[in-house]
Amino acid sequence: MTTIEREAPEAVVKLPPGPPLPRAVQGLLALADRRIALQIMRRRYGSAFTIDLPIFGQMVVISDPNHIRQLFKAAPHMADTSDANLGRVMGPNSMFALTGDRHRARRKLLTPSFNGRRLAAYEAIIEREAVDEFATWPHDQTFAAMPSMMRITLNVILRAVFGAEGQEFDRLREILPPGIRLGSKLALIPVPQWDWGRWSPWGRFYQYRREYDAIVDRLIDKAQADPRLAERDDVLALMLQSRYGDGSPMTHAEIGDELITMLAAGHETTATTLAWAVERLQRHPQLLTRLVADLDAGSEELLNATIFEILRTRPVIDTTFRQVQSPTLQIGPWTVPEGHTIVASIGLLHADEAVFRDARRFDPDRFLSRRPDPAEWIPYGGGVRRCIGAAFATMEIRIVLRTLLRDYTISPSNARGEGWQSRGVAIAPSRGARLRVRRR
Ligand code: HEM
Numbered sequence: 050m051t052t053i054e055r056e057a058p059e060a061v062v063k064l065p066p067g068p069p070l071p072r073a074v075q076g077l078l079a080l081a082d083r084r085i086a087l088q089i090m091r092r093r094y095g096s097a098f099t100i101d102l103p104i105f106g107q108m109v110v111i112s113d114p115n116h117i118r119q120l121f122k123a124a125p126h127m128a129d130t131s132d133a134n135l136g137r138v139m140g141p142n143s144m145f146a147l148t149g150d151r152h153r154a155r156r157k158l159l160t161p162s163f164n165g166r167r168l169a170a171y172e173a174i175i176e177r178e179a180v181d182e183f184a185t186w187p188h189d190q191t192f193a194a195m196p197s198m199m200r201i202t203l204n205v206i207l208r209a210v211f212g213a214e215g216q217e218f219d220r221l222r223e224i225l226p227p228g229i230r231l232g233s234k235l236a237l238i239p240v241p242q243w244d245w246g247r248w249s250p251w252g253r254f255y256q257y258r259r260e261y262d263a264i265v266d267r268l269i270d271k272a273q274a275d276p277r278l279a280e281r282d283d284v285l286a287l288m289l290q291s292r293y294g295d296g297s298p299m300t301h302a303e304i305g306d307e308l309i310t311m312l313a314a315g316h317e318t319t320a321t322t323l324a325w326a327v328e329r330l331q332r333h334p335q336l337l338t339r340l341v342a343d344l345d346a347g348s349e350e351l352l353n354a355t356i357f358e359i360l361r362t363r364p365v366i367d368t369t370f371r372q373v374q375s376p377t378l379q380i381g382p383w384t385v386p387e388g389h390t391i392v393a394s395i396g397l398l399h400a401d402e403a404v405f406r407d408a409r410r411f412d413p414d415r416f417l418s419r420r421p422d423p424a425e426w427i428p429y430g431g432g433v434r435r436c437i438g439a440a441f442a443t444m445e446i447r448i449v450l451r452t453l454l455r456d457y458t459i460s461p462s463n464a465r466g467e468g469w470q471s472r473g474v475a476i477a478p479s480r481g482a483r484l485r486v487r488r489r
Contacts, residue, residue, distance in 0.1 A: 062377065063384040064109055076103040084367060084396060084469055084476075090377035091397050095184060095482065097383060103279070104331050107243040108390045110368075111385065112397035114424045116381045120371055120391055123378060125149050130434060131372035131390045137146075138232040138254075139313060140306030144437070150151040156437065157248075158291045159307070160297065162284040163441050170282035171209040177205045183456060186486060194327050194479030198449075199226070201262050205445060206312050212272060212283030228257035229313045233473040237373040253463030282309065313474065315438045318365050319445055321475040324482035326356070326364035326450055328461065329411055334461035336413065341454050349447065350456075354416040356446050359419070360412050360428035365475035369394035369430045453486075460485040 068075060070092065079088045079102055088112065090098045096113040111117055120128060123304075136146025147155055177453070178201045186192065207213045207221055231254050238373045246252050268285060272278055278286055288304050299307075330337050335482065343351040371391050378385045385391060400406050405415070406427050429436035436442070453459070462485070467478035 054441060055419055061384060062381065064099045065088050065097035065108070065383055065388075066094050068100065068183055072101045075101055080252040083471070085245045087368075087394055088400075091390070092171040096397070096401075097381065105390060109385050109392055109393050110397075111380060111393045113381065113399060114398060114422075115396075117393045117398060117427065117431070118392055118424045119187065119380050120432070121435075123371070123432075125152065125374070127373070127375045127378055127432060128371040128391065131370045137235045138236045139310045140247070140302070142300070142303040142306035143310040144308055146306060147316075147416075153433065154293055154435070155303075155307070159284070159437060161289070161291075162287045163437060165295070167282055168444050169439060171205070171410060172448055174204050174208050175201075175445050176452050178208075179449045179452040180456070182484075184451065186457075187483065189460075189487055191483050191485045194484040195320065195324040198482070199317065201449060202316050202320040202323070203312075204447065206316050208443075209284070210284040210311050210315075211265075211268060211308055212281060213268055217268055217271075221261070221487075223266055224257055224260055225309075226314060226316075228261065228315070229309075230255065230473055231257070231284045232313070234353070241443065251391040261303055262432065263441060267303065269301055269304065272299040276315060284308070285298060314436070315442060315473060317474040319442045321365040321472065322359060322363070322442070322446055323449055324478050326446065327360050327453075328467050328482045329359055329363070329486050330355075331459050331462040331464060332400040332464075333411060336460065337454075337459060341458075344451060345483050349451065350417065351413065352447060352450060354409055355413040356450070357416040357421050357426065358411060358413040359446075361399045361405070361426055362401055363476075364395045364428045365477070366428070366430075367476060368392050368394050369434075371434075393427070393430070395430075398425065398427060457486040 070078075072137070079100070090100065090110070091112065097109065097111045097116060099107055099109050100286060101107050118172065125148060130145065130152075136143050139145050144152065144155055144159075182197050182201050186197070203222060203226065206413065207218050210220065211217075212407060213221055214261040231250060235254055269289065270287055272281070272289055275286075279290065281287075285304065285308065288299050288307065292298055336351075340351050340355060341347075369392075371393070372387050373385050373387050373391065376387050378391070380391065398404060400408050423431065429439035429442075462483075464483070467480045467482065469476050471477075
């Protein structure tokens with residue numbers, strides 16, 4: 050095992066060891082199964098290693114909680130987003146594309162949308178969407194719950210974030226899921242230098258985007274004409290009324306890019322987490338019985354601990370990235386040069402036996418007496434780029450599961466746990482979270 054060292058002007062670059070395989074082979078391994086490839090490297094090289102991938106080049110993967118904390122604490126001029134492609138897909142005004150002061154100003158503007166009072170206002174929307182969707186479920190028959198979870202979380206974001214109803218709601222429901230699916234694939238490849246026309250993937254993507262922009266313009270016009278705008282709770286209404294430090298409002302382009310960013314970041318992630326929740330619960334009948342009893346008695350303590358454990362054992366985003374912006378960045382014993390990407394592996398950290406005792410076990414009780422340590426439990430990332438929708442997502446998961454367990458009995462299952470399948474944005478249960486329920 051050799052450590053990679055070379056001279057940089059400011060310090061000796063010192064990267065952790067990694068597989069001596071050609072870049073193309075490492076790329077193929079990552080394509081075949083990124084999760085398993087990372088687990089194998091973790092066993093072989095320890096908590097930090099260097100991989101070399103086509104398009105991305107050398108990347109340092111870390112999973113020690115102290116190293117990840119160091120990365121998340123690094124100021125943006127030392128380490129910042131490396132999601133330039135994602136930003137190109139969501140638009141130049143998307144939070145994913147913004148860096149430094151512009152990113153900070155945008156976060157400051159949008160954070161109030163997700164504070165306690167606003168979140169409480171979204172609870173009723175979520176419960177109604179869950180009740181309506183569950184009413185379509187077959188009685189005592191096995192079906193895949195994933196599509197239902199996708200519908201619930203899409204409808205919730207369109208109502209609570211976009212403030213959409215009527216025609217705009219219906220059309221956004223149709224065009225956004227395929228548009229975002231296409232966009233998340235395009236985010237992985239460079240933008241072509243030439244125009245391949247309207248039937249090329251980029252051409253189709255721009256078609257979606259044009260229609261999307263026209264709908265958002267209509268939503269903005271309607272909101273601005275709404276005499277009750279100041280009383281509205283949706284994020285679009287808040288964006289229209291908010292002002293930067295210099296008193297200027299958000300532009301329509303900024304609002305459009307930010308709405309689609311929240312949808313892309315928040316729709317499938319929350320739905321896949323909900324799908325994992327039902328996949329896990331039916332395989333733990335004793336927990337199910339305790340949960341129902343606890344909720345019936347008016348306590349959400351066990352439910353909250355269960356949600357923490359679902360997010361620990363099934364993190365639907367299993368890695369997050371930063372790019373080194375300073376000449377070098379020190380992470381533990383490693384000195385990483387400018388331009389290198391550092392991957393914080395959420396999946397490896399959450400599965401680390403040195404961090405969580407009996408880490409492979411699904412055991413919500415571990416979070417009953419103590420809340421997760423923010424350095425060890427990072428399903429929403431960390432630092433200045435920590436998921437802005439974390440509280441919203443956790444609340445949505447809580448309301449949907451509470452409604453489900455209140456109105457339905459989940460049949461226990463002794464089938465093998467479902468595998469992990471990447472859907473582009475998030476990692477989902479491979480068979481769509483097969484489920485069987487009866488009305489209580
Ligand atoms: C279970 C559901 C969710 C999970 C697991 C999740 C996870 C994440 C993760 C890991 C990041 C990257 C953080 C980092 O790099 O440190 C992130 C960023 C982000 N998330 Fe979420 N997320 C979820 C739901 C949501 C929701 C509901 C919204 C909005 C309504 C949202 C909006 C965002 C945005 C805008 C960012 C970019 C933040 C920035 O760059 O400043 N997410 N999320």
